[in-house]
Amino acid sequence: MSQPPxxxxxxxxxxxxxxxxxxxxPHPRQVPPGQMPPQVPQGPPGGPQQAPPPGGPQxxxxxxxxxxxxGIVALVVLGVAVYTLVAxxxxxxxxxxxxxxxxxxxxxxxxxxxxxxxxxxLHPRFPNTAMMAxxxxxxxxxxxxxxxxxxxxxxxxxxxxxxxxxxxxxxxxITLMVLITRPSVTRWVQAVHARSRQLxxxxxxxxx
Numbered sequence: 001m002s003q004p005p006x007x008x009x010x011x012x013x014x015x016x017x018x019x020x021x022x023x024x025x026p027h028p029r030q031v032p033p034g035q036m037p038p039q040v041p042q043g044p045p046g047g048p049q050q051a052p053p054p055g056g057p058q059x060x061x062x063x064x065x066x067x068x069x070x071g072i073v074a075l076v077v078l079g080v081a082v083y084t085l086v087a088x089x090x091x092x093x094x095x096x097x098x099x100x101x102x103x104x105x106x107x108x109x110x111x112x113x114x115x116x117x118x119x120x121x122l123h124p125r126f127p128n129t130a131m132m133a134x135x136x137x138x139x140x141x142x143x144x145x146x147x148x149x150x151x152x153x154x155x156x157x158x159x160x161x162x163x164x165x166x167x168x169x170x171x172x173x174i175t176l177m178v179l180i181t182r183p184s185v186t187r188w189v190q191a192v193h194a195r196s197r198q199l200x201x202x203x204x205x206x207x208x
Contacts, residue, residue: 057188057191059188060182060184062179062180062182062184063185063188066121066129066132067118067121069172069175069176070114070115070121070132070176071115072172073111073114073139073169073173073176074111074114074115076111077108077111078108078111078112078115080107080111081104081108081111082104084100084103084107085101085104088104110135110139113131113134113135113138114135114139116131117129117131117132117133117134117135117136118132120132121180125196125201125203126193126196126201126203127188127192127193128189129180129185132176132180133177133180133181136174136176136177136180137177139169139170143166143169143173144170146162146163146166147166147167147170150166
């Protein structure tokens with residue numbers, strides 16, 4: 001004998017009476033008055049923000065060649081500075097040591113400029129070619145003076161060996177300067193600067 005359907009005691013399918021509060025509702029859940037329905041989170045109005053592409057602009061081959069030549073020139077010039085210092089002290093006398101030290105310091109400063117130029121060209125955020133170009137012009141001037149002195153010689157004719165060394169160094173430096181002025185290098189430097197600013201990096205300002 002089935003139980004009569006009293007209010008609050010509804011029957012389920014087949015006449016079974018489910019426990020109180022567990023009877024499935026035939027209607028979807030109603031939102032109580034005064035309460036907002038849950039909202040699905042949405043993205044920004046302008047669409048999802050696009051992150052910068054991974055990695056960076058590909059370094060052209062001219063940059064790699066300039067870095068290699070710049071490193072070679074820096075090592076050669078620094079070696080010349082050390083040789084000038086050692087050989088000059090061995091043969092200097094009567095106050096000539098000061099001239100030797102000054103000459104070695106100038107040559108070593110040019111080599112340090114080349115090394116600094118290589119470092120600045122390889123900077124991961126803001127590469128530039130200014131220091132390498134400046135060092136190149138100074139080295140061309142020094143090699144030109146060296147070629148002139150080698151042609152004049154020391155009274156016994158031109159010094160062909162030294163002249164060829166100066167000419168070879170000048171050729172390497174001129175090639176280096178041609179490489180850093182190529183359009184592909186300029187575009188790469190600009191692209192790296194633009195990407196670094198897009199990532200929020202700011203180049204350091206020199207103090208005045």
